[in-house]
Amino acid sequence: MTIRFIAASRLPTPWATFTMHGFEDEATGKDHIALTLGDVADGQPVLGRVHSECLTGDALFSMRCDCGYQLQEALKRIADEGRGVLFYLRQEGRGIGLLNKIRAYHLQDQGADTVEANERLGFGADMRRYDLCVPMLDHLGIAALRLMTNNPRKVDALTQAGVNIAERVPITTGLNPHNEQYLTTKAGKLGHMMALGDFTHASDVDIERKG
Ligand SMILES: Nc1nc2c(ncn2[C@@H]2O[C@H](COP(=O)(O)OP(=O)(O)OP(=O)(O)O)[C@@H](O)[C@H]2O)c(=O)[nH]1
Numbered sequence: 001m002t003i004r005f006i007a008a009s010r011l012p013t014p015w016a017t018f019t020m021h022g023f024e025d026e027a028t029g030k031d032h033i034a035l036t037l038g039d040v041a042d043g044q045p046v047l048g049r050v051h052s053e054c055l056t057g058d059a060l061f062s063m064r065c066d067c068g069y070q071l072q073e074a075l076k077r078i079a080d081e082g083r084g085v086l087f088y089l090r091q092e093g094r095g096i097g098l099l100n101k102i103r104a105y106h107l108q109d110q111g112a113d114t115v116e117a118n119e120r121l122g123f124g125a126d127m128r129r130y131d132l133c134v135p136m137l138d139h140l141g142i143a144a145l146r147l148m149t150n151n152p153r154k155v156d157a158l159t160q161a162g163v164n165i166a167e168r169v170p171i172t173t174g175l176n177p178h179n180e181q182y183l184t185t186k187a188g189k190l191g192h193m194m195a196l197g198d199f200t201h202a203s204d205v206d207i208e209r210k211g
């Protein structure tokens with residue numbers, strides 16, 4: 001593993017002022033970020049989110065997926081607790097990259113589901129890696145996570161990489177007519193531990209920036 005810490009700074013957001021830690025993966029040239037709040041190195045499990053990049057959902061307000069809603073909800077929950085960590089991993093499109101995700105969306109516009117679209121393009125359903133979190137967790141002194149996720153493969157992959165997951169915390173938010181089918185496929189084909197009935201609706205999410 002070739003993850004190297006580069007620099008840290010303040011990052012004020014509408015919810016809290018986080019500390020932003022920047023890392024470089026020397027093998028892939030990708031950069032990754034961890035946002036922390038409070039004392040995360042005290043040995044107690046830390047409320048955390050391991051978030052994979054979704055430019056369309058996180059930055060462009062896309063309603064095709066639940067990523068942007070989850071990102072916002074995770075930052076809010078960490079701010080409410082006054083302590084936590086959010087990893088922002090640059091593995092866009094479940095690891096296939098932005099342009100291939102647009103190709104996959106094009107196939108989905110013609111009727112494929114999110115898994116079929118990846119497979120038709122010659123990719124696995126999910127090409128992400130989570131072992132890169134280990135050196136970042138070590139650098140931050142985090143002993144264990146209370147992980148906000150619905151994805152059992154994420155919990156397994158992190159556990160196998162040696163991360164202590166003390167608890168899985170569901171994060172079901174942002175249901176809307178454009179992502180209902182996508183979320184159904186995640187629960188059905190990808191095994192995410194959630195039901196549509198668990199979700200808060202996108203219309204309930206306050207996307208106004210209060211800063
Ligand atoms: N290939 C592909 N990637 C997608 C699609 N929709 C979202 N993504 C990517 O999927 C990643 C988010 O993964 P999800 O499967 O939504 O959720 P997760 O992180 O596995 O699980 P949670 O922790 O429960 O959110 C981001 O990298 C998105 O860019 C899609 O239709 N096709």
Ligand SMILES: [Zn+2]
Pocket residue numbers: 054056057058065066067068
């Ligand atoms: Zn997304």
